[in-house]
Amino acid sequence: MNELVQTSKNGEIGILTVNNPPVNALSPGVPDGIVAGLAQFENDPTVKAIILIGGGRTFIAGADIKEFGKITSGENRRGPGFLSVLDRMESYPKPIVAAIHGTALGGGLETAMACHYRVAVASAQVGQPEVKLGIIPGAAGTQRLPRLAGVAKAVEMCAAGDPIGAAEAFKVGIVDQIIEGDLLQGAIAFATSKIGTPPRRTRDLSNKLGNEQSNTPIFAAARDAARKKARNLMAPLAAIDAVEAATKLPYDEGVKREQELFLECLYSDQSKAMIHVFFGEREVAKIPGIGKDTQQIPVNKAAVVGAGTMGGGIAMVFANAGIPVLLKETDQAALDRGLATIKKNYANSVKKGRFTQESMDQRLGRITPTLTYDGFGEVDMVIEAVFEGMALKKQIFGELDKVMRQGAILASNTSTLNIDEIASATKRPEWVIGTHFFSPANVMRLLEIVRGKASSKEVIATLMSLSKKLAKVGVLVGNCRGFVGNRMFGPYRREAQFLVEEGATVEAVDKALYDYGMAMGPLATGDLAGLDVGWRIRKEFKDAENTSVRQPKVEDRLCEMGRYGQKTGAGWYKYDENRRPMHDPEVDKLIDQIRKETGRTPREIGDQEIVDRIIYSLVNEGARILEEGFALRAVDIDIIYINGYGYPAYRGGPMWYADTVGLKKVYERIQEFEKAHGALWTPAPLLRQLAESGKKFADFDKQVAATA
Ligand code: 3HC
Numbered sequence: 001m002n003e004l005v006q007t008s009k010n011g012e013i014g015i016l017t018v019n020n021p022p023v024n025a026l027s028p029g030v031p032d033g034i035v036a037g038l039a040q041f042e043n044d045p046t047v048k049a050i051i052l053i054g055g056g057r058t059f060i061a062g063a064d065i066k067e068f069g070k071i072t073s074g075e076n077r078r079g080p081g082f083l084s085v086l087d088r089m090e091s092y093p094k095p096i097v098a099a100i101h102g103t104a105l106g107g108g109l110e111t112a113m114a115c116h117y118r119v120a121v122a123s124a125q126v127g128q129p130e131v132k133l134g135i136i137p138g139a140a141g142t143q144r145l146p147r148l149a150g151v152a153k154a155v156e157m158c159a160a161g162d163p164i165g166a167a168e169a170f171k172v173g174i175v176d177q178i179i180e181g182d183l184l185q186g187a188i189a190f191a192t193s194k195i196g197t198p199p200r201r202t203r204d205l206s207n208k209l210g211n212e213q214s215n216t217p218i219f220a221a222a223r224d225a226a227r228k229k230a231r232n233l234m235a236p237l238a239a240i241d242a243v244e245a246a247t248k249l250p251y252d253e254g255v256k257r258e259q260e261l262f263l264e265c266l267y268s269d270q271s272k273a274m275i276h277v278f279f280g281e282r283e284v285a286k287i288p289g290i291g292k293d294t295q296q297i298p299v300n301k302a303a304v305v306g307a308g309t310m311g312g313g314i315a316m317v318f319a320n321a322g323i324p325v326l327l328k329e330t331d332q333a334a335l336d337r338g339l340a341t342i343k344k345n346y347a348n349s350v351k352k353g354r355f356t357q358e359s360m361d362q363r364l365g366r367i368t369p370t371l372t373y374d375g376f377g378e379v380d381m382v383i384e385a386v387f388e389g390m391a392l393k394k395q396i397f398g399e400l401d402k403v404m405r406q407g408a409i410l411a412s413n414t415s416t417l418n419i420d421e422i423a424s425a426t427k428r429p430e431w432v433i434g435t436h437f438f439s440p441a442n443v444m445r446l447l448e449i450v451r452g453k454a455s456s457k458e459v460i461a462t463l464m465s466l467s468k469k470l471a472k473v474g475v476l477v478g479n480c481r482g483f484v485g486n487r488m489f490g491p492y493r494r495e496a497q498f499l500v501e502e503g504a505t506v507e508a509v510d511k512a513l514y515d516y517g518m519a520m521g522p523l524a525t526g527d528l529a530g531l532d533v534g535w536r537i538r539k540e541f542k543d544a545e546n547t548s549v550r551q552p553k554v555e556d557r558l559c560e561m562g563r564y565g566q567k568t569g570a571g572w573y574k575y576d577e578n579r580r581p582m583h584d585p586e587v588d589k590l591i592d593q594i595r596k597e598t599g600r601t602p603r604e605i606g607d608q609e610i611v612d613r614i615i616y617s618l619v620n621e622g623a624r625i626l627e628e629g630f631a632l633r634a635v636d637i638d639i640i641y642i643n644g645y646g647y648p649a650y651r652g653g654p655m656w657y658a659d660t661v662g663l664k665k666v667y668e669r670i671q672e673f674e675k676a677h678g679a680l681w682t683p684a685p686l687l688r689q690l691a692e693s694g695k696k697f698a699d700f701d702k703q704v705a706a707t708a
């Protein structure tokens with residue numbers, strides 16, 4: 001035993017309690033503690049059965065993910081350790097019962113499956129989420145789970161990684177009993193009923209393993225789904241292979257096959273990137289100067305001004321999180337339109353089985369439509385989402401300053417405007433902040449939290465934790481034009497256009513980026529978002545434009561032709577009634593014409609150049625943003641791109657990707673682009689500095705963490 005695993009006794013039952021807060025990960029010491037506890041109880045004749053339970057808020061949430069980096073970097077060696085601990089448990093002479101609350105995930109579920117029985121409270125969840133980290137279960141999960149839950153369920157859980165609730169786990173045979181009331185007492189009663197019975201070993205079960213005929217279509221369908229839903233990812237396919245091995249090989253050989261596949265995944269770039277994303281999503285919540293002691297403002301009631309595309313979605317986000325929200329419009333027609341869209345979106349979710357009609361009614365019940373500011377004095381926070389225009393935003397903030405109570409948060413969803421100028425319309429700029437949701441707001445996980453120069457620590461701290469409650473990943477960004485995500489998106493889409501003007505086809509540009517892993521190509525993305533949005537902004541900021549550098553031409557011309565993208569049935573592509581994109585010779589003609597006007601002779605452009613130009617434009621702008629302090633860390637940029645722009649998590653985000661290529665190589669390539677294409681490609685000084693000193697963006701982040 002050690003301080004991570006405690007033993008106690010209740011009559012004839014020995015209790016092992018894992019205490020490794022916050023989530024009882026299987027960090028070094030935990031397996032040893034379990035083994036020591038088992039040894040103690042084995043020698044104690046008064047103990048007839050054992051319970052393994054988690055202290056604190058959960059059972060075991062899995063292997064300690066921090067250890068994986070140490071293994072792949074060679075800092076630690078991975079011993080055979082944990083598998084043999086589980087074998088020891090399974091072959092233990094007295095019945096062992098896992099008592100589950102919170103989550104039994106990954107190695108946690110694998111530990112529970114090596115016990116002879118499992119009981120759980122109704123709110124517990126179990127799962128094999130390893131694929132979300134780019135790996136597969138590595139402690140016999142792929143071998144034991146099909147023996148308990150059947151092949152189809154095991155394949156689904158291991159390949160998709162989503163956890164299931166206790167009720168379902170009971171139904172499929174993972175859990176033997178649901179405990180009402182106190183978990184430990186229920187587990188003691190269950191364990192007592194097993195005293196004297198021979199332990200039931202999962203490895204010995206075979207009646208759910210099916211046969212070749214029944215299993216073949218299951219594996220084929222799973223592989224098809226994995227190739228579609230987890231495009232380019234190796235772990236889901238490896239997980240399916242491992243479960244298949246369970247159906248074809250004796251248990252010990254199946255475990256060996258799982259180990260080979262597990263290690264292949266663990267050492268892959270994909271898994272390193274996805275582990276970076278796992279910790280990154282938690283790191284972004286840590287803001288230097290803001291700690292647990294920073295006071296937060298409870299947000300129990302909210303209001304939204306503007307029930308258009310964004311305002312309606314934002315109201316849904318609050319309603320979904322159980323927070324009542326007022327939704328204000330200028331006239332009844334606009335309000336009705338906004339509410340009709342909200343109802344349609346909710347009804348779609350009910351149709352797809354995401355939640356029940358009753359839940360939809362509850363959510364809708366939390367949204368109170370209004371045409372006045374009545375009730376705004378009682379809410380804790382307001383988000384303004386009216387048309388994008390400084391004069392209107394300032395007018396609204398002036399009004400909000402009058403109606404909102406002191407101590408309430410005033411937020412703007414602006415995507416381009418200066419948050420300090422908006423705040424200047426109030427007498428309380430320290431209570432003003434930007435909350436940049438992404439469209440559709442009720443779907444996209446990203447929330448850029450824009451810090452104004454006066455925004456108070458309390459307001460920032462509140463928004464950081466509120467974003468988690470709203471099921472968003474909140475990332476703090478500075479107040480520059482486009483903030484972080486859209487500022488980088490400018491060069492990204494600019495290069496896509498330049499490549500077309502230089503000779504690449506529209507389809508080639510989109511395909512190269514899609515194959516790289518982006519959810520969509522950059523030109524198709526423009527069509528989806530609406531080409532007119534950028535066109536209008538460019539017109540508004542025409543005076544600020546730097547006329548000495550090259551400007552892309554095609555999109556403005558497409559807009560002049562009324563081709564705004566999907567919404568007008570044509571943009572870079574033309575669209576059929578199902579919004580399927582098709583090649584359009586009209587666009588070829590336009591591009592030819594622009595090439596002639598600008599004196600450009602089209603040239604062959606390979607996929608590698610397309611990817612380098614477009615992705616490195618993100619990296620170079622990202623480096624500038626970092627050195628200017630508009631993003632705190634490189635990982636913040638990665639998390640923004642993965643959650644807001646369809647960047648593939650398995651590449652870790654643009655800054656992580658640049659680190660994996662090597663900053664020296666990236667820097668040299670950018671220098672080549674500068675030579676060929678001019679000042680738009682001047683390397684960011686931070687990139688040069690890191691490249692020349694053999695460092696990575698990750699080193700920049702380490703320095704930030706050290707000085708925080
Ligand atoms: N290892 C190391 N640290 C972990 C961890 C793990 N498995 N799970 C969570 N943590 C850390 C987080 O980094 C965070 O640290 P921080 O406070 O310093 O930022 C802290 O624990 C709390 O985590 P969350 O903020 O995520 O807490 P929540 O309550 O929101 O969520 C959770 C809890 C659902 C357990 C969530 O943390 C989670 O999903 N964890 C990962 C679970 C997982 O993937 N398990 C499988 C691991 S791989 C494995 O087991 C391989 C095996 O097959 C051999």
Ligand code: NAI
Nearest residue numbers: 306307308309310311329330334385386387388414415439
């Ligand atoms: P929208 O045009 O769909 O909706 C704006 C709504 O505000 C309209 O319904 C209008 O009637 C209402 N409105 C105007 N004046 C009002 C007032 N005085 N009081 C109450 N309601 C008023 O616009 P959208 O797209 O929802 O954009 C809103 C804000 O969100 C803008 O600042 C925009 O820049 C930002 N944004 C938009 C994104 C998008 O993809 N559409 C993404 C992120 C931010």
